[in-house]
Amino acid sequence: MHLWFHNARLIDPEARAERMGAITVEGGQITALDGPCPADATVVCCGGKCLAPGIVDLGVQVGEPGAQHKESLRTAGLAAARGGVTTIIMRPDTDPAIDTPEVLEYVTRRATARTPVNIRAMAALTRGREGREMAEIGLLLDAGALAFTDGDRVVTDTRILARCMTYAAGLGALIIGHPQDAGLSRGACATSGKFASLRGLPSVSPMAERMGLDRDMGLVEMTGVRYHADQITTARSLPALERAKRNGLDVTAGISIHHLTLNEFDLGDYRTFFKFTPPLRSEDDRRAMVQAVADGLIDVICSMHTPQDEESKRLPFEEAAAGAVGLETLLPAAMRLHHSEGLPLPLIWRALSLNPAQRLGLAGGRLAVGAPADLVLFDPDAPFVLDRFALLSKSKNTPFDGARMQGRVLATYVAGAPVFTQEAQHA
Numbered sequence: 001m002h003l004w005f006h007n008a009r010l011i012d013p014e015a016r017a018e019r020m021g022a023i024t025v026e027g028g029q030i031t032a033l034d035g036p037c038p039a040d041a042t043v044v045c046c047g048g049k050c051l052a053p054g055i056v057d058l059g060v061q062v063g064e065p066g067a068q069h070k071e072s073l074r075t076a077g078l079a080a081a082r083g084g085v086t087t088i089i090m091r092p093d094t095d096p097a098i099d100t101p102e103v104l105e106y107v108t109r110r111a112t113a114r115t116p117v118n119i120r121a122m123a124a125l126t127r128g129r130e131g132r133e134m135a136e137i138g139l140l141l142d143a144g145a146l147a148f149t150d151g152d153r154v155v156t157d158t159r160i161l162a163r164c165m166t167y168a169a170g171l172g173a174l175i176i177g178h179p180q181d182a183g184l185s186r187g188a189c190a191t192s193g194k195f196a197s198l199r200g201l202p203s204v205s206p207m208a209e210r211m212g213l214d215r216d217m218g219l220v221e222m223t224g225v226r227y228h229a230d231q232i233t234t235a236r237s238l239p240a241l242e243r244a245k246r247n248g249l250d251v252t253a254g255i256s257i258h259h260l261t262l263n264e265f266d267l268g269d270y271r272t273f274f275k276f277t278p279p280l281r282s283e284d285d286r287r288a289m290v291q292a293v294a295d296g297l298i299d300v301i302c303s304m305h306t307p308q309d310e311e312s313k314r315l316p317f318e319e320a321a322a323g324a325v326g327l328e329t330l331l332p333a334a335m336r337l338h339h340s341e342g343l344p345l346p347l348i349w350r351a352l353s354l355n356p357a358q359r360l361g362l363a364g365g366r367l368a369v370g371a372p373a374d375l376v377l378f379d380p381d382a383p384f385v386l387d388r389f390a391l392l393s394k395s396k397n398t399p400f401d402g403a404r405m406q407g408r409v410l411a412t413y414v415a416g417a418p419v420f421t422q423e424a425q426h427a
Contacts, residue, residue: 001416002026004041008377011052012367013349023051025373028415033369046377049410052349053365054086054117054374055330056356058254059176059230060305061323062088062119063394064110065103066095070395071307073107076327077115079392081420083328084376084409085303087118087364089356092129093151099124099135101143108144116419117412118374120360122147125164125175131155134164141173146360149176149230152277154212156182162219169225174360176228179213179237180278189318190279195264202318206234206285209278213237217244220251228359229253232298233281235288242297252359254300255289257333258324262286262399272313272320273399276304290341293351300359301351303330307395325393329400335380335407345380373416382408 006022024032024041037043057080063070080088090107092098098107098121111119123145127133130153137148148168154177155161168175188204190196196203213229217240220227232241232253244251258276263283266274274280281289292298306323313320326333334352337343349365357365364374388401412420 002038002041003044003416004037005044005046005051006037007048008046008051009048010367011050011345011349013053013346013354014366014368016346016350018346023367025416028373030367030369030371030373033367049377049379050345051375051377052345053353053367054376054412054414055084055352056087056089056362056364057085057305057327057330058089058300058302058356058360059091060088060303060327061091061093061307063307064094065107070309071393073111073119074114075392075394077117077119079325079327080117081412082392082409084331084378084412085117085327086374086376086412086414087120087357087362089146089360090119090121091151092122092124092149097124097129098122099127099129101136101139104140104143104145117414120144120146122149122176124148125150126155126160129153131157131160134160134167137164137167137173138171141171147174147176147228149178152178154178154180154182158215158219162223165219165223165225169223172226174226174228176230177216179209179216179229179232181208181211184208184211185278188279189275190267191264191281193264193282199267199270204279206236206281209234210236210240213240217249217251220244220249226250231255231259231278231304232292233259233278233289234285238288238292238297245297252299252355253297254302255293255298256304257301257326257330258304258399260286260289260293260301261333261336266399270317272315272317273324273397273401275317275320275322276324277322290337290343293337294343294347299351299355301334301348302356303327307393308397309395313397324397324399325391325395326398327393328391329386329398331376331378331409332405332407333400335405338380339406373413375413376409377411378407378409380407382406384408
C-alpha cells in the first residue's frame with residue numbers, strides 16, 4: 001500500500017525525540033520522512049495524535065499448541081493488533097515445548113496463516129524445558145529461533161547451563177534467563193516482608209533474584225554468551241546488572257509492565273489476577289525499576305502476556321496459576337509511566353520497540369527510511385475504564401479490570417497494511 005501519514009506527532013525512539021511531521025509508506029517500508037504527498041498515495045490524517053513504531057513484545061505466551069482454550073495464535077494476533085503490538089516474540093512454553101525444528105516450523109507456519117501481526121518464536125534451551133539435556137540449538141537457530149530460554153523454569157544444574165551457554169556462544173545465539181534462585185523461590189507467591197507475613201502468604205526474599213542473577217553473570221563472564229534477563233524486578237539486582245554492563249559483558253535486561261506499574265499492596269484481599277512470577281515487589285523496588293528504565297539500565301519493557309483460564313485463577317491465592325494477559329493493556333499501562341512518572345514517550349518506546357528489535361536482530365522499532373512500516377497510531381491522553389470482558393484475548397485475567405486508564409490505540413499497521421482501526425472496530 002502507498003500511504004502518506006501527515007499531521008502526526010512522530011515518536012522517534014532512535015533519535016530520542018518527538019516532533020510533528022509526515023511519513024510516506026510504499027511497498028511495506030518507510031520511504032520518506034516529511035516529504036510531500038505522492039500523487040498516488042492514500043492520505044491518512046493523524047489529527048495530531050502520536051505515530052510510533054509498532055511495539056515488539058518480547059516474551060508472549062501463546063497456548064497453541066497444547067492450550068488453545070487459553071489463547072490461540074489467532075486470538076493472540078487479534079489482541080496484539082488492537083494493542084499496538086506489531087511483533088509478538090513467542091515463548092517456547094507450549095505443549096509440546098518448542099524444542100525441535102519440527103515444532104518450531106509448525107508454529108511458524110500456523111502463525112503466518114492465522115495472525116495479522118508478525119510472530120517470531122524463541123526455542124527451549126533444554127529438551128522439554130526440563131533442564132537435563134541441551135536442545136538442538138544449532139538446528140533450531142537454522143530453523144529461525146530468535147533466542148533460547150526455558151522461561152520461568154530455571155536450569156538448576158549449573159554445569160548443564162554452562163554447556164548450553166558455551167555452545168550458544170559459539171553460534172552467536174542469544175540466551176534468555178530467568179534470574180531466580182529456584183530453591184528459595186519454590187512455592188512462593190509473594191515478596192517477603194511485613195505485608196506477606198500479615199497475609200500469611202509463602203514468600204521469597206528479593207535476594208533470590210540477586211543470587212540467580214549473580215550466578216548467571218558469572219557464567220556469562222566465563223562463556224562470553226549473549227544474555228538477556230527476562231525480568232529484573234528488585235533494587236538489589238541493579239548493582240550486579242550495572243557491574244556486568246560496565247565490565248563489557250553482552251548483557252541486557254527486561255521487565256514486565258506489571259512490575260513497573262503495580263506493587264505488593266495490589267494483592268489486596270488475595271486477588272489472584274495480581275499473582276505473578278516473580279511476585280509483585282515493594283513500592284521502593286517498583287520506583288527503583290522505573291528509574292532503571294529511565295537510566296537505560298533496564299533495556300526492555302514487555303507485557304509478559306500469560307493467559308490463564310477462569311478455573312486456574314478461581315483458587316486460593318497460593319494454588320492459583322500465576323500470570324496475566326497483557327497484549328491489549330501494555331500500551332495504556334505504559335502511559336502510566338508517562339503521565340504519572342514523567343518518562344518521555346521516545347524513552348518509553350526505546351524500551352517497548354527499538355531495544356527489543358535490536359537485541360533480537362530485527363529491522364523494526366525505528367522511524368527511518370528503509371525500516372518496515374510497522375506502526376501504531378495512538379492517543380496517549382484518551383481516558384477509559386478497562387472492561388476485561390471486552391478484551392480480544394481468550395483469557396481475561398488482567399489486573400487492570402475496572403481500572404481507569406489513559407491511552408488508546410487508534411490504528412495499527414503491519415508492513416503498511418492496516419490490521420486494526422478503531423473506526424472498523426465500532427463500525
